[in-house]
Amino acid sequence: MSHGEIPASVAENLKDVVRRVEGAVQRSSLKKPARLVAVGKTKPVELVQEAYEAGHRDFGENYVQELLDKAPKLPDDTRWHFVGHLQSNKAKMLVEGVPSLAAVETVDSEKLANKLENALEGQSRPPLEVYVQVNTSGEESKFGVEPSDVVSLAKYIKESCPHLKFSGLMTIGMQDYTSRPENFKCLSDCRDKVCEALGLKVEDVELSMGMSGDFEQAIEMGSTNVRVGSTIFGERYYPNKEEANKHDNA
Template sequence: MSIAAQIKKYKDELPGDVDLVAVSKTKPNEAILEAYEAGQRIFGENKIQEMTDKHEALPKDIEWHMIGHVQSNKVKFMAPYVSLVHAVHKLKLLKEINKRAKEEDRVINCLLQLKIAEEDSKYGMEADEALKILKSEAYQEMNHVKIVGLMGMATLTEDEQKINTEFAYLKGKMDEFSKEFPALTTLSMGMSGDYQIAIKNGSTMLRIGSSIFGERNYN
Protein backbone atom coordinates (compact mmCIF):
# COMPACT_ATOMS: atom_id res chain seq x y z
CA MET A 1 0.00 0.00 0.00
CA SER A 2 1.32 3.46 -0.86
CA ILE A 3 2.10 6.10 1.76
CA ALA A 4 -0.91 8.14 0.61
CA ALA A 5 -3.18 5.09 0.89
CA GLN A 6 -1.91 4.35 4.41
CA ILE A 7 -2.58 7.95 5.50
CA LYS A 8 -6.12 7.69 4.11
CA LYS A 9 -6.64 4.35 5.88
CA TYR A 10 -5.66 5.82 9.26
CA LYS A 11 -7.69 9.01 8.72
CA ASP A 12 -10.76 6.88 7.95
CA GLU A 13 -10.18 4.46 10.83
CA LEU A 14 -9.23 6.75 13.71
CA PRO A 15 -11.79 8.41 16.00
CA GLY A 16 -12.17 12.14 15.37
CA ASP A 17 -10.56 13.08 18.68
CA VAL A 18 -7.34 11.13 18.01
CA ASP A 19 -4.45 12.92 16.26
CA LEU A 20 -2.09 11.02 13.99
CA VAL A 21 1.62 11.81 14.21
CA ALA A 22 3.33 10.34 11.12
CA VAL A 23 6.77 9.31 12.38
CA SER A 24 9.08 10.20 9.52
CA LYS A 25 12.48 9.59 11.15
CA THR A 26 15.14 8.35 8.68
CA LYS A 27 12.67 8.86 5.80
CA PRO A 28 13.45 11.15 2.84
CA ASN A 29 11.63 14.41 2.13
CA GLU A 30 9.89 12.79 -0.87
CA ALA A 31 8.13 10.31 1.44
CA ILE A 32 7.04 13.12 3.77
CA LEU A 33 5.71 15.11 0.81
CA GLU A 34 3.67 12.12 -0.34
CA ALA A 35 2.03 11.95 3.11
CA TYR A 36 1.63 15.76 3.12
CA GLU A 37 -0.14 15.70 -0.23
CA ALA A 38 -2.50 13.06 1.21
CA GLY A 39 -3.48 15.60 3.88
CA GLN A 40 -1.10 14.72 6.73
CA ARG A 41 0.26 17.75 8.59
CA ILE A 42 1.79 16.40 11.84
CA PHE A 43 5.16 14.67 11.56
CA GLY A 44 7.34 13.22 14.31
CA GLU A 45 11.13 13.00 14.39
CA ASN A 46 13.54 11.66 17.01
CA LYS A 47 16.70 13.58 16.06
CA ILE A 48 16.70 17.36 16.29
CA GLN A 49 19.25 17.91 13.49
CA GLU A 50 17.32 15.74 11.04
CA MET A 51 14.04 17.43 12.00
CA THR A 52 15.59 20.89 11.55
CA ASP A 53 16.91 20.02 8.08
CA LYS A 54 13.46 18.76 7.10
CA HIS A 55 11.72 21.81 8.59
CA GLU A 56 13.91 24.08 6.48
CA ALA A 57 13.25 22.13 3.27
CA LEU A 58 9.54 21.28 3.55
CA PRO A 59 6.23 23.24 3.62
CA LYS A 60 5.95 25.65 6.52
CA ASP A 61 2.47 24.56 7.62
CA ILE A 62 3.87 21.21 8.80
CA GLU A 63 3.61 20.75 12.58
CA TRP A 64 6.85 19.15 13.80
CA HIS A 65 6.81 16.98 16.91
CA MET A 66 10.00 15.92 18.69
CA ILE A 67 9.19 12.41 19.87
CA GLY A 68 12.63 11.12 20.85
CA HIS A 69 14.99 11.59 23.76
CA VAL A 70 16.07 15.25 23.88
CA GLN A 71 19.59 16.38 24.70
CA SER A 72 19.53 19.79 26.41
CA ASN A 73 22.35 21.19 24.26
CA LYS A 74 20.28 20.63 21.08
CA VAL A 75 17.07 22.36 22.25
CA LYS A 76 18.13 25.72 20.77
CA PHE A 77 18.00 24.27 17.23
CA MET A 78 14.33 23.26 17.43
CA ALA A 79 13.09 26.13 19.61
CA PRO A 80 12.17 28.42 16.68
CA TYR A 81 9.65 26.00 15.16
CA VAL A 82 8.86 22.80 17.13
CA SER A 83 5.13 22.38 17.93
CA LEU A 84 5.24 19.71 20.63
CA VAL A 85 7.98 17.99 22.61
CA HIS A 86 6.72 14.51 23.60
CA ALA A 87 9.49 13.20 25.82
CA VAL A 88 10.23 15.62 28.65
CA HIS A 89 11.68 13.34 31.33
CA LYS A 90 13.10 15.82 33.85
CA LEU A 91 12.70 19.37 35.17
CA LYS A 92 16.15 20.39 33.93
CA LEU A 93 15.08 19.75 30.33
CA LEU A 94 11.85 21.70 30.82
CA LYS A 95 13.90 24.66 32.09
CA GLU A 96 16.10 24.56 29.00
CA ILE A 97 13.09 24.42 26.66
CA ASN A 98 11.58 27.40 28.51
CA LYS A 99 14.85 29.36 28.23
CA ARG A 100 15.21 28.71 24.49
CA ALA A 101 11.51 29.38 23.80
CA LYS A 102 11.84 32.73 25.58
CA GLU A 103 14.68 33.67 23.22
CA GLU A 104 12.33 32.96 20.31
CA ASP A 105 9.37 34.73 21.99
CA ARG A 106 7.35 31.51 21.78
CA VAL A 107 5.46 29.13 24.06
CA ILE A 108 6.38 25.50 23.39
CA ASN A 109 3.92 22.76 24.33
CA CYS A 110 5.39 19.75 26.13
CA LEU A 111 4.36 16.31 27.36
CA LEU A 112 5.83 14.64 30.43
CA GLN A 113 7.07 11.15 29.62
CA LEU A 114 6.13 8.55 32.22
CA LYS A 115 8.00 5.26 32.36
CA ILE A 116 5.30 2.62 31.97
CA ALA A 117 7.38 -0.22 30.48
CA GLU A 118 9.76 -2.50 32.36
CA GLU A 119 12.47 -2.23 29.69
CA ASP A 120 15.58 -0.34 30.82
CA SER A 121 15.94 1.16 27.34
CA LYS A 122 12.78 3.24 27.77
CA TYR A 123 13.19 6.74 29.21
CA GLY A 124 10.65 8.40 31.45
CA MET A 125 9.92 9.47 35.00
CA GLU A 126 7.81 7.98 37.75
CA ALA A 127 4.31 9.41 38.19
CA ASP A 128 5.09 11.07 41.53
CA GLU A 129 8.03 12.88 39.93
CA ALA A 130 5.78 14.20 37.16
CA LEU A 131 3.27 15.45 39.71
CA LYS A 132 6.08 17.15 41.59
CA ILE A 133 7.08 19.03 38.43
CA LEU A 134 3.50 20.12 37.73
CA LYS A 135 3.16 21.45 41.29
CA SER A 136 6.63 23.01 41.44
CA GLU A 137 7.22 26.71 41.81
CA ALA A 138 9.87 26.40 39.07
CA TYR A 139 7.26 25.27 36.53
CA GLN A 140 4.64 27.76 37.73
CA GLU A 141 7.13 30.55 36.99
CA MET A 142 7.84 29.38 33.41
CA ASN A 143 6.08 31.52 30.83
CA HIS A 144 7.40 29.90 27.66
CA VAL A 145 6.51 26.22 28.10
CA LYS A 146 3.14 24.63 28.70
CA ILE A 147 2.71 21.04 29.84
CA VAL A 148 -0.31 19.84 27.89
CA GLY A 149 -0.33 16.12 28.69
CA LEU A 150 1.52 12.85 29.18
CA MET A 151 3.36 10.40 26.94
CA GLY A 152 4.36 6.79 27.44
CA MET A 153 5.80 3.82 25.54
CA ALA A 154 4.56 0.33 26.29
CA THR A 155 6.81 -2.71 26.53
CA LEU A 156 7.76 -4.18 23.15
CA THR A 157 5.97 -7.51 23.51
CA GLU A 158 3.37 -9.78 21.92
CA ASP A 159 1.56 -9.88 25.28
CA GLU A 160 -1.45 -7.66 24.64
CA GLN A 161 -2.63 -7.94 28.24
CA LYS A 162 0.64 -6.44 29.43
CA ILE A 163 0.42 -3.58 26.94
CA ASN A 164 -3.19 -3.00 27.97
CA THR A 165 -2.19 -2.83 31.65
CA GLU A 166 0.57 -0.31 30.93
CA PHE A 167 -1.68 1.94 28.83
CA ALA A 168 -4.50 1.72 31.39
CA TYR A 169 -2.04 2.84 34.08
CA LEU A 170 -1.00 5.87 32.00
CA LYS A 171 -4.64 6.79 31.32
CA GLY A 172 -5.36 6.52 35.03
CA LYS A 173 -2.52 8.94 35.82
CA MET A 174 -3.77 11.32 33.11
CA ASP A 175 -7.27 11.31 34.62
CA GLU A 176 -5.86 11.83 38.11
CA PHE A 177 -3.52 14.70 37.14
CA SER A 178 -5.99 16.49 34.87
CA LYS A 179 -8.45 16.97 37.73
CA GLU A 180 -5.93 19.32 39.29
CA PHE A 181 -4.31 20.51 36.05
CA PRO A 182 -7.03 20.92 33.38
CA ALA A 183 -4.46 22.00 30.75
CA LEU A 184 -3.52 18.30 30.47
CA THR A 185 -5.58 17.18 27.47
CA THR A 186 -3.10 15.26 25.28
CA LEU A 187 -2.32 11.60 25.91
CA SER A 188 0.36 10.41 23.49
CA MET A 189 0.45 6.62 23.51
CA GLY A 190 0.28 3.97 20.85
CA MET A 191 2.50 3.09 17.88
CA SER A 192 2.20 0.91 14.76
CA GLY A 193 2.04 -2.36 16.70
CA ASP A 194 -0.22 -1.38 19.60
CA TYR A 195 -2.28 1.65 18.53
CA GLN A 196 -5.64 -0.15 18.71
CA ILE A 197 -5.02 -1.05 22.37
CA ALA A 198 -3.97 2.57 22.97
CA ILE A 199 -7.18 3.93 21.46
CA LYS A 200 -9.28 1.60 23.65
CA ASN A 201 -7.44 3.05 26.65
CA GLY A 202 -8.14 6.67 25.74
CA SER A 203 -5.13 7.77 23.69
CA THR A 204 -5.61 11.13 21.97
CA MET A 205 -2.39 11.00 19.92
CA LEU A 206 -0.75 8.10 18.06
CA ARG A 207 2.84 7.94 16.83
CA ILE A 208 2.75 5.77 13.69
CA GLY A 209 5.85 5.25 11.56
CA SER A 210 6.69 1.93 9.94
CA SER A 211 3.14 1.01 8.94
CA ILE A 212 2.87 4.31 7.01
CA PHE A 213 6.37 4.66 5.57
CA GLY A 214 7.62 1.05 5.61
CA GLU A 215 10.51 -0.35 7.60
CA ARG A 216 13.34 2.03 8.47
CA ASN A 217 16.83 1.78 7.04
CA TYR A 218 19.33 2.85 9.71
CA ASN A 219 22.42 2.26 7.54
Protein backbone atom coordinates (compact mmCIF):
# COMPACT_ATOMS: atom_id res chain seq x y z
CA MET A 1 0.00 0.00 0.00
CA SER A 2 1.43 3.40 -0.93
CA HIS A 3 1.64 6.20 1.61
CA GLY A 4 -1.69 7.95 2.03
CA GLU A 5 -3.87 5.11 0.82
CA ILE A 6 -6.70 4.16 3.13
CA PRO A 7 -7.84 0.56 3.61
CA ALA A 8 -11.21 0.18 1.95
CA SER A 9 -12.79 -1.21 5.09
CA VAL A 10 -12.28 1.82 7.35
CA ALA A 11 -12.85 4.40 4.61
CA GLU A 12 -15.94 2.67 3.26
CA ASN A 13 -17.35 1.94 6.70
CA LEU A 14 -16.90 5.57 7.69
CA LYS A 15 -18.48 6.81 4.48
CA ASP A 16 -21.44 4.50 4.98
CA VAL A 17 -21.98 5.61 8.59
CA VAL A 18 -21.78 9.27 7.58
CA ARG A 19 -24.39 8.61 4.90
CA ARG A 20 -26.64 6.89 7.44
CA VAL A 21 -26.20 9.74 9.92
CA GLU A 22 -27.15 12.30 7.28
CA GLY A 23 -30.20 10.25 6.28
CA ALA A 24 -31.36 10.01 9.89
CA VAL A 25 -30.95 13.77 10.32
CA GLN A 26 -33.20 14.33 7.32
CA ARG A 27 -35.84 12.11 8.91
CA SER A 28 -35.57 13.94 12.23
CA SER A 29 -36.64 17.35 13.44
CA LEU A 30 -33.04 18.48 13.96
CA LYS A 31 -32.18 21.87 12.53
CA LYS A 32 -28.46 21.16 12.23
CA PRO A 33 -26.24 18.15 11.42
CA ALA A 34 -25.60 15.51 14.07
CA ARG A 35 -22.00 14.99 15.14
CA LEU A 36 -20.43 11.58 14.53
CA VAL A 37 -17.82 10.60 17.11
CA ALA A 38 -15.77 7.68 15.81
CA VAL A 39 -14.74 5.59 18.81
CA GLY A 40 -11.49 3.68 18.38
CA LYS A 41 -11.49 1.88 21.72
CA THR A 42 -9.14 -1.16 21.78
CA LYS A 43 -8.25 -0.53 18.14
CA PRO A 44 -4.71 0.35 17.00
CA VAL A 45 -3.96 4.00 16.42
CA GLU A 46 -3.27 3.22 12.76
CA LEU A 47 -7.00 2.65 12.17
CA VAL A 48 -7.84 5.96 13.83
CA GLN A 49 -5.23 7.66 11.66
CA GLU A 50 -6.82 6.13 8.58
CA ALA A 51 -10.20 7.54 9.53
CA TYR A 52 -8.51 10.91 10.05
CA GLU A 53 -6.96 10.67 6.58
CA ALA A 54 -10.43 9.97 5.22
CA GLY A 55 -11.45 13.40 6.50
CA HIS A 56 -12.90 12.67 9.93
CA ARG A 57 -11.98 14.80 12.93
CA ASP A 58 -14.15 13.85 15.96
CA PHE A 59 -12.85 10.76 17.76
CA GLY A 60 -13.71 9.14 21.06
CA GLU A 61 -11.89 6.91 23.53
CA ASN A 62 -13.05 5.07 26.65
CA TYR A 63 -9.81 4.63 28.55
CA VAL A 64 -7.52 7.39 29.80
CA GLN A 65 -4.28 5.56 29.09
CA GLU A 66 -5.37 4.60 25.59
CA LEU A 67 -6.23 8.21 24.80
CA LEU A 68 -2.94 9.43 26.29
CA ASP A 69 -1.13 6.99 23.99
CA LYS A 70 -3.09 7.87 20.83
CA ALA A 71 -3.53 11.64 21.09
CA PRO A 72 0.12 12.61 20.41
CA LYS A 73 0.07 10.52 17.23
CA LEU A 74 -2.84 12.43 15.66
CA PRO A 75 -2.69 16.01 14.32
CA ASP A 76 -3.58 18.92 16.59
CA ASP A 77 -6.91 19.55 14.88
CA THR A 78 -8.24 16.19 16.07
CA ARG A 79 -11.18 16.71 18.42
CA TRP A 80 -11.03 14.09 21.17
CA HIS A 81 -14.11 13.09 23.16
CA PHE A 82 -13.65 11.06 26.34
CA VAL A 83 -16.66 8.74 26.44
CA GLY A 84 -15.77 6.19 29.12
CA HIS A 85 -16.10 6.21 32.88
CA LEU A 86 -13.61 8.72 34.26
CA GLN A 87 -12.23 8.21 37.74
CA SER A 88 -11.80 11.57 39.44
CA ASN A 89 -8.16 10.85 40.27
CA LYS A 90 -7.39 10.64 36.54
CA ALA A 91 -9.01 13.93 35.55
CA LYS A 92 -5.79 15.95 35.84
CA MET A 93 -3.85 13.35 33.85
CA LEU A 94 -6.43 13.44 31.08
CA VAL A 95 -6.65 17.22 30.83
CA GLU A 96 -2.90 17.80 30.91
CA GLY A 97 -2.06 14.90 28.61
CA VAL A 98 -4.54 15.69 25.83
CA PRO A 99 -4.32 19.35 24.75
CA SER A 100 -6.88 18.76 21.97
CA LEU A 101 -9.47 17.28 24.35
CA ALA A 102 -12.77 18.67 23.09
CA ALA A 103 -15.24 17.11 25.52
CA VAL A 104 -15.72 14.81 28.47
CA GLU A 105 -19.11 13.18 27.95
CA THR A 106 -19.30 11.24 31.20
CA VAL A 107 -19.43 13.67 34.11
CA ASP A 108 -21.56 12.04 36.79
CA SER A 109 -20.67 13.82 40.03
CA GLU A 110 -19.74 17.18 41.50
CA LYS A 111 -16.48 15.59 42.63
CA LEU A 112 -15.48 14.79 39.04
CA ALA A 113 -16.58 18.23 37.86
CA ASN A 114 -14.40 19.80 40.56
CA LYS A 115 -11.40 17.68 39.58
CA LEU A 116 -11.74 18.73 35.94
CA GLU A 117 -12.24 22.34 36.95
CA ASN A 118 -9.12 22.34 39.12
CA ALA A 119 -7.07 20.65 36.38
CA LEU A 120 -8.02 23.41 33.93
CA GLU A 121 -7.16 26.34 36.19
CA GLY A 122 -4.23 28.28 34.83
CA GLN A 123 -4.42 26.72 31.39
CA SER A 124 -4.80 29.02 28.41
CA ARG A 125 -7.56 27.12 26.65
CA PRO A 126 -11.30 27.60 26.16
CA PRO A 127 -13.68 26.04 28.69
CA LEU A 128 -13.85 22.27 28.34
CA GLU A 129 -17.17 20.99 27.06
CA VAL A 130 -18.76 18.47 29.41
CA TYR A 131 -21.90 16.35 29.28
CA VAL A 132 -23.76 15.05 32.30
CA GLN A 133 -24.07 11.27 32.02
CA VAL A 134 -27.54 9.99 32.91
CA ASN A 135 -28.44 6.41 33.83
CA THR A 136 -31.66 6.23 31.82
CA SER A 137 -32.05 2.45 32.09
CA GLY A 138 -31.83 2.08 35.87
CA GLU A 139 -29.23 -0.67 35.54
CA GLU A 140 -26.75 -1.02 38.39
CA SER A 141 -24.01 -1.83 35.89
CA LYS A 142 -24.34 1.60 34.32
CA PHE A 143 -22.63 4.78 35.47
CA GLY A 144 -24.43 8.11 35.47
CA VAL A 145 -26.71 10.15 37.69
CA GLU A 146 -30.33 9.31 38.22
CA PRO A 147 -32.73 11.37 36.07
CA SER A 148 -33.95 13.12 39.23
CA ASP A 149 -30.42 14.44 39.91
CA VAL A 150 -29.62 15.80 36.46
CA VAL A 151 -30.76 19.37 37.04
CA SER A 152 -28.73 19.84 40.21
CA LEU A 153 -25.49 18.59 38.62
CA ALA A 154 -25.99 20.62 35.44
CA LYS A 155 -26.68 23.70 37.57
CA TYR A 156 -23.57 23.08 39.66
CA ILE A 157 -21.37 22.83 36.57
CA LYS A 158 -22.90 25.93 35.00
CA GLU A 159 -22.68 28.08 38.11
CA SER A 160 -19.61 26.78 39.94
CA CYS A 161 -17.18 25.61 37.25
CA PRO A 162 -16.08 28.53 35.05
CA HIS A 163 -13.50 26.40 33.21
CA LEU A 164 -16.18 23.91 32.16
CA LYS A 165 -18.94 24.44 29.64
CA PHE A 166 -22.11 22.47 30.27
CA SER A 167 -22.88 21.26 26.76
CA GLY A 168 -25.49 18.56 27.14
CA LEU A 169 -26.56 15.15 28.41
CA MET A 170 -25.29 11.67 27.58
CA THR A 171 -26.60 8.15 28.08
CA ILE A 172 -25.46 4.64 27.22
CA GLY A 173 -28.83 2.90 27.29
CA MET A 174 -29.78 -0.73 27.67
CA GLN A 175 -27.29 -3.48 28.40
CA ASP A 176 -27.46 -4.97 24.91
CA TYR A 177 -26.50 -1.55 23.50
CA THR A 178 -29.53 -1.40 21.29
CA SER A 179 -31.32 1.18 23.35
CA ARG A 180 -35.05 1.14 23.73
CA PRO A 181 -36.98 4.27 22.79
CA GLU A 182 -37.78 4.96 26.44
CA ASN A 183 -34.07 5.51 27.17
CA PHE A 184 -33.88 8.17 24.48
CA LYS A 185 -37.18 9.70 25.57
CA CYS A 186 -35.92 9.84 29.16
CA LEU A 187 -32.79 11.75 28.14
CA SER A 188 -34.85 14.16 26.04
CA ASP A 189 -37.19 14.74 28.99
CA CYS A 190 -34.18 15.41 31.21
CA ARG A 191 -32.99 18.04 28.75
CA ASP A 192 -36.38 19.75 28.87
CA LYS A 193 -36.17 19.93 32.67
CA VAL A 194 -32.60 21.25 32.58
CA CYS A 195 -33.51 23.92 30.05
CA GLU A 196 -36.51 25.03 32.06
CA ALA A 197 -34.57 25.16 35.32
CA LEU A 198 -31.49 26.91 33.95
CA GLY A 199 -33.14 29.13 31.34
CA LEU A 200 -31.43 27.47 28.40
CA LYS A 201 -32.65 26.94 24.84
CA VAL A 202 -33.29 23.32 23.89
CA GLU A 203 -31.23 23.72 20.72
CA ASP A 204 -28.22 24.79 22.83
CA VAL A 205 -28.16 21.60 24.93
CA GLU A 206 -26.86 18.52 23.14
CA LEU A 207 -28.05 14.95 23.49
CA SER A 208 -25.31 12.34 23.18
CA MET A 209 -27.14 9.06 22.65
CA GLY A 210 -26.97 6.33 20.08
CA MET A 211 -24.19 3.86 19.26
CA SER A 212 -23.39 1.34 16.55
CA GLY A 213 -26.63 -0.58 16.96
CA ASP A 214 -29.08 2.28 17.31
CA PHE A 215 -27.57 5.60 16.19
CA GLU A 216 -30.11 6.18 13.43
CA GLN A 217 -33.06 5.75 15.78
CA ALA A 218 -31.33 7.98 18.33
CA ILE A 219 -30.91 10.78 15.80
CA GLU A 220 -34.53 10.45 14.74
CA MET A 221 -35.41 10.93 18.42
CA GLY A 222 -33.27 14.05 18.76
CA SER A 223 -29.67 12.95 19.32
CA THR A 224 -27.15 15.56 18.17
CA ASN A 225 -24.06 13.48 18.97
CA VAL A 226 -23.65 9.74 18.25
CA ARG A 227 -20.78 7.49 19.30
CA VAL A 228 -20.00 4.81 16.73
CA GLY A 229 -17.08 2.41 17.08
CA SER A 230 -17.40 -1.16 15.90
CA THR A 231 -19.44 -0.27 12.80
CA ILE A 232 -16.49 1.82 11.61
CA PHE A 233 -13.44 0.03 13.02
CA GLY A 234 -14.69 -3.55 13.36
CA GLU A 235 -15.84 -5.68 16.27
CA ARG A 236 -13.98 -5.53 19.56
CA TYR A 237 -12.69 -8.46 21.56
CA TYR A 238 -13.31 -8.77 25.29
CA PRO A 239 -12.06 -11.57 27.56
CA ASN A 240 -15.49 -11.85 29.18
CA LYS A 241 -19.04 -10.57 28.75
CA GLU A 242 -18.98 -8.63 32.02
CA GLU A 243 -16.11 -6.50 30.76
CA ALA A 244 -18.00 -5.73 27.56
CA ASN A 245 -21.19 -4.82 29.41
CA LYS A 246 -19.35 -2.49 31.78
CA HIS A 247 -17.27 -0.57 29.30
CA ASP A 248 -18.72 -0.73 25.80
CA ASN A 249 -20.58 2.43 24.88
CA ALA A 250 -20.03 2.95 21.21
